[in-house]
Each structure stands twice: as structure tokens, then as C-alpha cells.
Amino acid sequence: MSSDAGSTSLRRQLRPSKDYLSALALETGGSVFTLRRLSRRTSPTMAKRAGTVLARRMSLRAEPSPCQVCDCLPDPSGAAGRGQLQCHRCILPEIDIVQKNWDRISRQRGMRNNK
Secondary structure, three states, rough: OOOOOOOOHHHHOOOOOHHHHHHHHHHHOOOOOOOOOOOOOOHHHHHHHHHHHHHHHHHHOOOOOOOOEEEEEEEEOOOOOEEEEEEOOOOOOHHHHHHHHHHHHHHHHHHHHOO
8 A cells, every 4th residue: 555545445354343433433424443553562654654544534524613712822842933723612602701802802902093
């Protein structure tokens, strides 16, 4: 197998899962993965391939949240000019205190700048 993509023909040769969650995931267009290929006993190359396939599959099926809050956090190593973007879903957009405060402060600053 030369690419990092999963193979439908190889999938049929694997041992089928016998639990309800795996069957439900497959029947509804989802995916089932094993973490064995990501364990410490696996070679780094094989673990990287398995991780790449897992990430691609997840990103193909992922749907963005209609409401999310993102923060730019400083890099844990303390490197200047580097950061990490961390996002999470809003609990309820109507009660998102952070967003309401941001909007209020932005409006106040906009009013000051217009004077």
C-alpha cells in the first residue's frame, strides 16, 4: 500500500467488530479504528501512517460547529511569536458571556473612537 489512505478492499479482509457501537458507526457512514497501530510497540513509520489515515478520515467527516469560541494561547515552550489556536463549541450562543462581553467592549470602544 503506497498511499496513506484506507482501502475498502482491505477492509473486508479484517476481522469484523462484534459490538453494537462499531456496527452503528459503519451503518451510518462513520468509521471504526483500532489504537493498536498507534501503540508504542508499532514502528514510528507505521504509527505515523495510521495517525495520518485517522486524521484524514476524521477531517473528511467533521462538520464545523455553528458557534465556537477560539483563543490564541502562548506556546508552552515560551517561544516568542508562536502560539496555539484553541477552539471550543459554545454552550449556547444566547448565554455566551465571553461573546457578550466582547461585543459590549467592542461597541464601547467604537463609540469612543467615533467621538
